[in-house]
Amino acid sequence: GESVGLHLPTLSVxxxxxxxxxxxxxxxxxxxxxxxxxxxxxxxxxxIDIRSNMDKRQGQRVTVLLNKTVKHLSLQIAATQPGDSAVYFCAESTSSGGSYIPTFGRGTSLIVHP
Amino acid sequence: NAGVTQTPKFRILKIGQSMTLQCTQDMNHNYMYWYRQDPGMGLKLIYYSVGAGITDKGEVPNGYNVSRSTTEDFPLRLELAAPSQTSVYFCASSYRTGKGNTIYFGEGSWLTVV
Known part of the structure; x- marks a missing residue:
């Protein structure tokens, strides 16, 4: 079936x-x-969010990149701070039927060491 | 702003007992959702509602029931609690727009079935 997954369950920086x-x-x-x-x-x-008609979107210290060719999404956090330590989830949805009901991935735990 | 409010925060149930998790939102969102999150896992959709009087099953609806009599409230009912229903439950809400829908989550309800 269709799924959303993450490559790295834990990331330490x-x-x-x-x-x-x-x-x-x-x-x-x-x-x-x-x-x-x-x-x-x-x-x-x-x-942050991004639609499929974009390949990059920036927020405050965060950037999301979308590569539709390989069906890959990434979240970049600049100058990571201890307060960024958390679990990060990506979610995908489709406008089919107009519902936009999202499917969540498992999540990546980000650990920031001082 | 209150946002999405869930009660109770913590609850211990015995096998076979029933209970209702309450959820209310004050943002006039038309969409509401119930997710469960098992340890180290992502969010799985239990039920959702696109408006008052309308509910639909999500990925894992068995053992649960919902109702949506008003825009604000979306209670989740567990009829015969089982240990497999031990989880953290999140209620959420969103607008539906042509640009997707950003979901706002409550703080979670920790349920243990023993």
């Missing part, structure tokens, strides 16, 4: 380094993608 979290998706019909951050004991929070 040093404070100040740039982090790259990867996500592979398999549904070629997906046209909307979101990255969420989940801190321990809390619900996921929206970070």
């Amino acid at each position: 040093q404070e100040g380094d740039n982090s790259i979290i990867n996500c592979a998706y398999s549904n070629s019909a997906s046209d909307y993608f979101i990255w969420y951050k989940q801190e321990s004991g809390k619900g996921p929070q929206f970070i």
